[in-house]
Amino acid sequence: MKKCGLWGLVSIFLFLIFSGSLAAKEPIKIGAFFALSGPAAFIGTPTKLVAEMAVAEINKKGGINGRPLELVIGDTEGDPSKAVAIAKRFIYKDKVVAIIGPTRTGTGMAVKPIVEAARVPTIMTVGGDPVIMGGKFGSYRYVFKTPQRSSTAVRKIYQYLKKKGLTRIAILTATDGFGKDGRKWLKKLAPEYGLTIVAEEAFNPRDTDMTAQLAKVWKENPQALVAWTIGPAGAIVAKNVKQLGITAPLFQCHGLPDPKYIELAGPASEGNLMPSTKLMAWEQLPDTDPQKPVIAHFVHLYKEVYHYDRRFPINTHSGYAWDAIMILARALEKVGPDREKLREAIENTKGYVGISGVYNITPEDHNGLDESSMIIVKIVKGHWVLEDY
Template structure:
């Protein structure tokens, strides 16, 4: 009898040890960000936020008892290098899901690869094409994104302009994928809000002088100028507007609410308007806003616990990776580390309160954010003021 019990115990221990090890085996999530190159000022802090989110989730037990392991890759903001990076993450590292990248152009470069490999990804790019389907956009069954669509940001601006009675609009857009995505929506949605595009100009994102384009636009007698770009180019536009003595309001896009913009533009930033996540003026939100406590906790972790603010002050991009990671985790808790299951579970998320908005995903909407997730901010005395809720 004793020998029988001993044999049973040995068998039990022999089987349970591998099972326990399997339960604790990390779940790999790939992360692609521009950690060097022209978009590193966005990509590097986004990486740190992703690591912060994973650390907090692992403290709480991970995904059904299994920790998350982030596998990082640097796209350098370059589409070709992004393709190489995503192939390594999928084929060599065998990640079950992905977050990133930083720029719309790199997102579009990896889109067909991710689709063919059937790996779910929550992107952290601003442009709409990554989740658009049909024709040259291809398919987007496995592709989701955490930031608001460009079209949503355009609608938020146009709602504000309509309320202010401003109807004549001039647009100045970057020639890259993000800028042209904004241009597409600015032109397409204007009639819906009773607005007229009286002039349009473009520039290269590396240009430093847009005064010629601005003079041509002002000859059309606009009531407002809307600029669509990210990075230093936006600040250069603001400085040219001030230098030329242009008095009509300058709107920037949803990619520019960032202390760096105020630093680069200097006094020219004063009075500039832009759509933003609620993160940039969260303390000015009404207490009834369900995002306010969520953002308050995020800000506390970012500043006080992980002390990221010392090197990278909070900007509108800061919450995207947090939301991307948490959306994946919600799906994985339902589906486990199964790629198809994660994709299906993501489409069913309805009501996740994130830093960037309240997500209501569906088979027809792989972003899930509407205009109620955004505010209009105005720069006054070098600070962010809630201009329109």
């Protein structure tokens, strides 16, 4: 009995020492800021949850070389000035190793010079291209992004239109940063695909009616309409198209494949087409697609383990934060938390099979995805259907 008691005490003592050593491991801090309130909260909030899910899964497996990851969360509210303040707090007070986010192109552009000056690797979850463009848009040495470029999504739409023999299009774009970025690429790439833009109009993303703009472009007899916005404005465009009796197919941008879009647009969503990550129709992918098992695992975690689907049904944005965290984690495993080495490791990411595509990042391309990472989906009876073309 005495021997058993002694060994028991020794075991407890060793356990406490071992546990203490694990608990004493200094966490690797990562800043994570998204629009958790404001007009883009419907994207930002689930993006935060996915970031937390990714970190939890990494920490369950022992963290990064024995050190846990710790997210330091911030709410930009979709406000560029607040995003700048949070980025500075992350860098100078919280001493984060890297940053994930934000949600919108405008906030991303606001913090871009801040993280560049501080030399902090930042993987953004924004849709617009300027955050990873140089020249007049500033340096992007430390800035990366996981969503497809707007130019990639435009090319995907244009490939489809060309294959279908459609040559005359009209475009309607929002006046915010994301909409302006889309308009630029829609106009720039059209000649490359033999397309003529016969009419173009703009709208404020907070507008509640776009019939005036749609009536103007419809007079020019386009064979297809392309709208470029995120949020409720896209559903309003769809409703107005139906109200005006416009028969040309409506293409939305890559930011709108979301059950919320179908809910808001209702019957007007029927037949709408848009470029999307494979996540929206993953079960329809061929079994040979390397992303299919990766997406299946993600969906299992999202729905059956963390139960996020109860509040936020999966949409095309759902995988962006997961991919950002995993790309960062891969780099951390290779080089540790040294910011400069980390930046270089992220820039050399090759063959990472993610939720949103297979990433091959280069010094010239801080996104690493091409058109093959996207699909065209069509809404049929309230469901997302993979278009075969």
